[in-house]
Amino acid sequence: MVKSLKVVVTGASGFIAKNLRKYLSEKNIELVSISRKDFKNFNSETKIISKNYKENNLFKKIQNSDALIHLVGIGKQSVNTDYDMINTDLTRHIVNLSKKANIKKIIFLSGLGVSANTSLGYFISKYNAEKQIIDSGLDYTIFRPSYIVGKDDLLSKNLKKQIKSGEIIIPGSGTYSIQPIHISDVVKVLFESVSELRFNNKIFDLVGPDYITYENYVKLFSKGTKTRIKKINLEEAYHNAIVNSKSSFGIDDLNILIGNFKGNHKKLSQISKINFQSVLSFL
Numbered sequence: 001m002v003k004s005l006k007v008v009v010t011g012a013s014g015f016i017a018k019n020l021r022k023y024l025s026e027k028n029i030e031l032v033s034i035s036r037k038d039f040k041n042f043n044s045e046t047k048i049i050s051k052n053y054k055e056n057n058l059f060k061k062i063q064n065s066d067a068l069i070h071l072v073g074i075g076k077q078s079v080n081t082d083y084d085m086i087n088t089d090l091t092r093h094i095v096n097l098s099k100k101a102n103i104k105k106i107i108f109l110s111g112l113g114v115s116a117n118t119s120l121g122y123f124i125s126k127y128n129a130e131k132q133i134i135d136s137g138l139d140y141t142i143f144r145p146s147y148i149v150g151k152d153d154l155l156s157k158n159l160k161k162q163i164k165s166g167e168i169i170i171p172g173s174g175t176y177s178i179q180p181i182h183i184s185d186v187v188k189v190l191f192e193s194v195s196e197l198r199f200n201n202k203i204f205d206l207v208g209p210d211y212i213t214y215e216n217y218v219k220l221f222s223k224g225t226k227t228r229i230k231k232i233n234l235e236e237a238y239h240n241a242i243v244n245s246k247s248s249f250g251i252d253d254l255n256i257l258i259g260n261f262k263g264n265h266k267k268l269s270q271i272s273k274i275n276f277q278s279v280l281s282f283l
């Protein structure tokens with residue numbers, strides 16, 4: 001009999017984690033999921049609630065797992081939680097824990113645009129996390145996602161909220177592009193990266209087949225509604241982000257949009273057996 005896979009998921013209440021845990025549980029994967037807060041677990045899923053991922057609460061339950069998928073991350077800082085603490089230091093802790101607990105592989109979601117040449121704080125924290133993983137000696141797969149969309153993703157929620165208000169704001173020209181990928185494909189790729197050796201010790205851009213300007217994406221997203229599309233200049237957009245921590249776009253949301261990063265979808269589609277869906281066909 002083939003031994004079933006045992007997989008640990010961190011940040012279990014997050015958008016990607018929720019979709020992934022459902023998919024893996026349907027595949028009868030033995031799941032150990034960790035979150036800071038209580039959540040509803042699936043059959044064959046062990047739930048761990050841990051505020052700080054301290055070793056003594058977790059060690060026994062995660063020991064000897066086939067993979068750990070690290071989905072903790074932040075894209076906005078505050079005085080209490082900054083990028084170094086969560087994106088880098090917590091990843092270092094998870095890597096050390098994984099080594100001690102004899103976990104065979106770690107899978108990490110970094111960000112499209114991360115590179116050794118970046119000067120952006122958010123990307124630097126993700127780059128340093130990637131380095132912890134690469135240097136760990138564990139097998140790994142690192143994904144650098146663009147916008148992952150599905151039900152309740154951050155971008156779609158933001159646009160839906162603006163549609164409700166009757167007006168969508170485009171920061172700047174809107175001619176910069178995004179490369180959205182659908183969550184249903186993302187969970188399949190993550191599963192493949194657990195079970196298929198050819199994904200080992202590689203970095204992939206997690207991007208979909210479409211490369212579309214933000215303006216055209218917004219137009220498609222809001223088609224059939226009576227929403228006004230309004231361009232505001234970047235100075236105004238950045239000013240809103242700086243003075244209002246609740247503004248639709250945070251500073252790094254703007255940096256990432258304006259960064260206009262293009263990923264390598266071909267490399268992903270060549271290694272994967274998935275027939276990637278066009279996110280635009282869902283709009």
Ligand SMILES: NC(=O)c1ccc[n+]([C@@H]2O[C@H](COP(=O)([O-])OP(=O)(O)OC[C@H]3O[C@@H](n4cnc5c(N)ncnc54)[C@H](OP(=O)(O)O)[C@@H]3O)[C@@H](O)[C@H]2O)c1
Nearest residue numbers: 011012013014015016035036071072073109145146147148
């Ligand atoms: N979605 C995208 O389009 C996208 C694009 C690029 C990169 N990524 C990366 O993919 C990963 C998952 O993204 P997501 O979209 O699922 O994000 P998400 O919904 O915000 O989930 C991230 C999870 O991180 C955990 N977390 C946040 N702050 C924490 C803290 N201070 N201490 C401990 N845990 C904390 C939370 O898990 P609990 O509440 O369960 O504790 C949270 O649900 C992140 O690393 C993100 O940077 C996502």
